[in-house]
Amino acid sequence: MQRNHNHTTIVTIEKVIDETPTVRTLVFSDDLMSNVLPGQFAMVWIPGINELPMSVMISNEPGKAAFTVRKHGPASTGLFNIKEGQQIGIRGPYGNSFDLKKGKLLLVGGGTGLVPMMRLLSFVKPTDDVTVLIGAKSKDEVFFEDFANSMLEKNPHKVLVSTDDGSYGEKGFVTDLVEKLVNESHYDGVYVCGPEIMMYKTVQSAHSRGMFVQASLERMMKCGVGICGSCCVGEDLVCRDGTVFDGEHLSSNKEFGHFYRNKAGILEKY
Amino acid sequence: MNQLLYSKLSSLFKVEPSLATSIGKIQLDKPMMLASGILGISLDVFNRLYRSGAGAVVTKSLSTEPWEGYPNPTIFSVKGGGWINAVGLSNPGATNFAKMIESNQTVPIVVSLVGSIPEDFEFMIKQFENCKVTAYELNLSCPHVAKVGLEVGDDPELVRKIVTTSKNSTDVPIIAKVGLGTTHYLNTVSTAIDSGIDAITAINTVRAMAIDVETQRPILSNKFGGLSGTPIKPIALRCVYEISSKYDIPIIGCGGVSTWEDAVEFFLAGASAIQLGSAIGDNWIDVFGEINNGILEYMKRKNYSSIKDMVGLAKKS
Ligand SMILES: Cc1cc2nc3c(=O)[nH]c(=O)nc-3n(C[C@H](O)[C@H](O)[C@H](O)COP(=O)(O)OP(=O)(O)OC[C@H]3O[C@@H](n4cnc5c(N)ncnc54)[C@H](O)[C@@H]3O)c2cc1C
Ligand SMILES: Cc1cc2nc3c(=O)[nH]c(=O)nc-3n(C[C@H](O)[C@H](O)[C@H](O)COP(=O)(O)O)c2cc1C
Ligand code: FES
Numbered sequence: 336m337q338r339n340h341n342h343t344t345i346v347t348i349e350k351v352i353d354e355t356p357t358v359r360t361l362v363f364s365d366d367l368m369s370n371v372l373p374g375q376f377a378m379v380w381i382p383g384i385n386e387l388p389m390s391v392m393i394s395n396e397p398g399k400a401a402f403t404v405r406k407h408g409p410a411s412t413g414l415f416n417i418k419e420g421q422q423i424g425i426r427g428p429y430g431n432s433f434d435l436k437k438g439k440l441l442l443v444g445g446g447t448g449l450v451p452m453m454r455l456l457s458f459v460k461p462t463d464d465v466t467v468l469i470g471a472k473s474k475d476e477v478f479f480e481d482f483a484n485s486m487l488e489k490n491p492h493k494v495l496v497s498t499d500d501g502s503y504g505e506k507g508f509v510t511d512l513v514e515k516l517v518n519e520s521h522y523d524g525v526y527v528c529g530p531e532i533m534m535y536k537t538v539q540s541a542h543s544r545g546m547f548v549q550a551s552l553e554r555m556m557k558c559g560v561g562i563c564g565s566c567c568v569g570e571d572l573v574c575r576d577g578t579v580f581d582g583e584h585l586s587s588n589k590e591f592g593h594f595y596r597n598k599a600g601i602l603e604k605y
Numbered sequence: 606m607n608q609l610l611y612s613k614l615s616s617l618f619k620v621e622p623s624l625a626t627s628i629g630k631i632q633l634d635k636p637m638m639l640a641s642g643i644l645g646i647s648l649d650v651f652n653r654l655y656r657s658g659a660g661a662v663v664t665k666s667l668s669t670e671p672w673e674g675y676p677n678p679t680i681f682s683v684k685g686g687g688w689i690n691a692v693g694l695s696n697p698g699a700t701n702f703a704k705m706i707e708s709n710q711t712v713p714i715v716v717s718l719v720g721s722i723p724e725d726f727e728f729m730i731k732q733f734e735n736c737k738v739t740a741y742e743l744n745l746s747c748p749h750v751a752k753v754g755l756e757v758g759d760d761p762e763l764v765r766k767i768v769t770t771s772k773n774s775t776d777v778p779i780i781a782k783v784g785l786g787t788t789h790y791l792n793t794v795s796t797a798i799d800s801g802i803d804a805i806t807a808i809n810t811v812r813a814m815a816i817d818v819e820t821q822r823p824i825l826s827n828k829f830g831g832l833s834g835t836p837i838k839p840i841a842l843r844c845v846y847e848i849s850s851k852y853d854i855p856i857i858g859c860g861g862v863s864t865w866e867d868a869v870e871f872f873l874a875g876a877s878a879i880q881l882g883s884a885i886g887d888n889w890i891d892v893f894g895e896i897n898n899g900i901l902e903y904m905k906r907k908n909y910s911s912i913k914d915m916v917g918l919a920k921k922s
Contacts (some may be wrong), residue, residue, distance in 0.1 A: 339682070341682035342682055343817065343824065344682060345817065347821040380678055382817070383822060387677065410677070538891060557674075558680040558684075558697075560680070561679070561885060562644065562646075562883065563642075563679070564644035564665070565695070569649045572644065598674065600646040600671075601701055
């Protein structure tokens, strides 16, 4: 019988990979999650602690899936601390996915926003010319650089890193690099996930030049299925209408890039 | 027969049905409303729901101060259908919310309020003085937050004071939302009616829980939550039928409605309008338009011209 994706399924963590001092990848076996589309997410239950939305990571082996988590508040720290052999609950996959164009592609990932970008890489054609931009605060927070290069072995490609403090790669914000690249050449598709201001600037840079651009939004999520309302941005519900939205659509959204809602649902400025 | 005469005659006998309904003094163009707590925190989303066919939207239950609610998991999908939620009434507070809907001229908004003493309700109603509010709904029945909701609904004396104070604070119609607590809900209904309530919404979610067998712990962070969706429909229907059999008060049916047949069942049991929430999780926002169309088709087939023609028909036998 086909699994109802809303029902919590318990999986066992099989491998924990340290990516940086604050980022870990947790690998588990699950057919449904191993086949998700790029951009889709799961609601992840850390028993006794919390439940969080997490992008589903690429799996190299069939039947495997993973989450890559940055330790932040109590919930994500709870997930970060899960050891091999421990169990977590998952439901989903939820949300829509990126609309992958052919040709010259630009993928921009900031922090754990890189996760859906890595998943997207597993769907590109060998003929696509792919540029991946990785944004991080400093050298120790850079991850997935080798992974991106290995995924793109067969493609014409570039993987560029920028760090805010200049300790590795280009110095500055990744959005400065985006602005430079979209000025120099035309991309058939631009994809971004990361902090909202970074996504806002990337969408503006690409959309104002008539390029196809998509961003995967993050909002406070409680249900993941479109009933609690906590994830609304303007009239869109991120968990159900997104998380991926086109630049065209986002440019008419009054809240994107300007406001988010806190846990009580109060609109706050970025 | 001449064509013009024919069409005049047929329009005399076959009236295009109207979805308009009235719940006492409350007039709505369409009978399907969004239930409280579902998608209810943004005016933009309210506009979208209204365009999709909701006759009115009920806001998330608002409190005097902003509340963060419980940590996740706050929602659980029940095998076989339905949801258990313990969101914990997270909301931005009445004052913030009133500011957000001040600019609204289009959408009929029912403001849901939750509190523990009469003064809470008086204070909150005051916050909405500059807003166009269709009605207030007093949440006397949330099953999973201490000191408000069911704990209030279970105390008849408190219900009396809250309804009286709220009625004295505004001319806008006031609805009481009841549920299944420890006091018989019909006693709460009767007290609310005696204190001057304008309508009743029945019912809220039913207290429930879920335990994971692998990790052997309750799934919701609050352990207990409220069951909604298809499993509670027969219970909600029974309550609407009981209330309408016993009292002469306009009723809004709520609980497990997901198809036009469900909606019609509630009309036949005595409801003049219907709220739904969980069905959105399964069928998304289009569910309003789909149910409206189904009701219209049914009315055509049965030759009813207005919702009123159906209300309470199941009690004829
Ligand atoms: C669709 C989606 C995919 C995500 N994918 C990843 C991922 O792959 N890797 C990763 O490390 N993080 C991901 N996140 C972010 C993650 O869900 C948490 O927001 C983050 O880990 C901080 O949580 P915390 O509870 O530890 O922080 P807290 O200290 O509790 O909260 C800090 C802030 O985190 C955010 N937050 C907390 N809980 C939630 C929640 N339930 N939903 C959304 N935001 C919340 C809020 O903005 C909050 O103000 C994703 C978020 C979304 C919405
Ligand atoms: C996620 C969620 C949040 C809810 N929040 C509230 C609330 O704030 N106030 C309230 O009166 N009812 C609340 N309810 C109850 C609903 O308004 C409704 O009474 C119940 O869900 C039954 O209707 P349904 O089966 O169509 O969902 C909530 C229900 C759900 C599922
Ligand atoms: S997370 Fe509940 S509506 Fe999106």
